Amino acid sequence: MAAVAVLAVGLLVPYLIHRSGSMSVPGWQGLVMPGPLSRKHAFLGQNCEACHTPHLGVTAEKCIACHAGAEAVLSKQSTVFHAKVGECAGCHVEHEGGERSVTMDHGVLVAAGHAQASLTKQNESVREAALAFARLLRPPHAEQEQATSLDCASCHSNRDPHRGLLGRECALCHELKTWKVASFRHPSPASTECAQCHQAPPSHYMMHFEMVSKRVAGKEHARVEQCYLCHTTDAWNSIRGVGWYKHH
DSSP: OHHHHHHHHHHHHHHHHHHHOGGGSTTTHHHHOOSOOOGGGGGGTTOGGGTEETTTEEOHHHHHHHHTTOHHHHTSTTTGGGGTOOOOTTTBOOSSOSSOOBOOOHHHHHHTTOBOOOGGGSOHHHHHHHHHHHHHHOOOOHHHHHHTTBOTHHHHGGGOTTTTTTOSOGGGTOOSSOSOOTTOOOOOTTOOOGGGTOOOOGGGGSHHIIIIIHHHHTOTTOOTTOGGGTBOSSOTTEETTTEEOOOO
């Protein structure tokens, strides 16, 4: 008899939920909810169908219904790609509480067709220089081949420390999981071409450079572009003849 009752409840609850919505059977959500919603989605409470569609799970249409007009997201270069990506749950995960849970999965962007821009628009000499530099750093591998299909520069060019000198194909050197290039070797400490890659901080174009920086390093006649006179190549805060000195 007990088994029959359990079976009846097991059939009745889904029927009522499909017919009248998740709020029609109070309390059932607590039995299936894997964890609390994020703070931004907490207002949804136990209204499951706000995000979930029966038999389909979380669909992009549900997300777009609320977030399509998110000006803060669609107006920034680093996030404007959301306008073309139709798979939200691949990166945005709920029921983990806290502020929000985002797993940046570039593979989702590949699947969504966020492809590399046409290389015909790129200076071929720049491309060849980037390829030669990349080969020095590491050999190609499967993940890199996937990464090169992405138009990385469409999101990251505003923060390009190379100032466009190495072209748009970031994935020739960088991986999807981390921007740090593990096999990168800094030029010789004797190099005097630091300014080709490094931009001095704003303070070096103000009186702080004249009154503090040059005096600390003991280089009264140093110019801003002569980084090598004061700095070493192991860290910017390691000053030649002084040691570790952080003044920015």
